[in-house]
Amino acid sequence: MLDPKFIKENIDYVKRKMKERGVTIDLESFLTLEEERKRIIREVEELERLRNTGSKKVGELKRQGKNAEAEKLHMELKLSSEKVKELEDKRTEIENEFRDLLLRIPNVPHPSVPFEKNSSGNVEIKRSGSPREFDFEPKDHVEIGKKLDILDLDRASKITGARFALYKGLGARLERALINFMLDLHVNEHGYEEVLPPFMANRDSFIGTGNLPKFEEDLFKVDGTDFYLIPTGEVPITNIHRDEIIDEEELPKNYAAYTPCFRKEAGSYGKDVRGIIRQHQFNKVELVKFATPENSYAELESLTKDATRVLELLELPHRIMLLSTGDMGFSSAKTYDIEVWIPSENTYREISSCSNFEDFQARRANIRYRPKGGGKPRFLHTLNGSGLAVGRTVVALLENCQERDGSVIIPKALVPYMRGVERIHS
């Protein structure tokens, strides 16, 4: 959520930024509504003031035994009280409308974000490792997984449906090994606090991170409740501190968590239908930071670095992309995508997305901090990034580390987590 005051005072800037994002927001009607809101607040408060002082007077008169006078005033107030109620209804209506509109306005991109309406404007920041030259025809992860009997997509679709996976044997162990490896790295070496949050969250939490009210069609709702399955750990973790005021001394707060993620993937029916690149359920290790506005961009860099470290230790070729205005998520002010090399697709694919939301989520979720030495609470900045998407890491690993004989060599860093298994073969 943007600061209404900021919108008002920088209307042209905000308009331009929205345009760069490729979204159309009716900011004129926003301003009108904002005026209307203030007008009615003034009106209601004036009436309430009169009623309050009047009511107090009635009490005083009664205590003094002047019942006739009290009764007279009482009758007068009865009328104005009705008026107050009417106006309050109107006020609620307008404030709701105002809030609804505000909740549907995306974040303003940071000035360092390149302007382009789509992903063609993304800028490569860094590349690490180079795609392997195979001296044989490499297979894709589906084939590898099938041959090694570690990935069974046919049976998964029997159990549930398309876009679900059944891992078996060393495949299941590999998934679990990666989760533990990533968590240990972030917790023990990068200083994140490990948490294990609920995998469902309520509506308020989703509004807090910006997934609602706009993106309901992407979510699985749990029937008969107000809960949704989380599409990312970002939702429960960011909401750990909803409606809280944190002392500045405690910032930055860094959390790491493993969660499964559930996504409807509506609108991507034709995309990535083969394999486990795009699933309705997948595992992820998520990193979330709460930082001061002064430090949040430095924290974005270190967050991205922490996530990238996983790929470095796994020795997987990857690159870091700075997303352009048109390719960023709704809540983000600046986003780096980390992309890993996928041999079967002969391209890099997103495996992590690291964003600074500035105070956009904090404002929605009401997360503030008290500055050192006291003073008014301020909204803090929230950040998050995958560290990493586990399913896609498996894909990258199987494909990049495959051998001519169909076996897969486990990267050294992961071997201890595989209970010493150095190679998966049939």
Add this chain to the structure above:
RNA sequence: GGAGAGGUGGCCGAGAGGCCGAAGGCACUCGCCUGCUAAGCGAGUAGGGGGCUAAAACUCCCUCGUGGGUUCGAAUCCCACCCUCUCCGCCA
């Protein structure tokens, strides 16, 4: 799922239609005092929104779990929901 108890400021806790944004305590901050420390004395310490401001000061409105209702007036009465605790049932 059933029965009961309860949700009040940073924390503990009183208040049971008007004198209550709220006693008292703890904690914290500032000042005084005591050679340091402890104790003592005095003052202060919630959040949001509106008006006025360059900004404050100031002032008004809202907030006692949330939302509705009754009333001239609600922390206090009524209804619904949420959450916590205890007991019973069921369950990993």
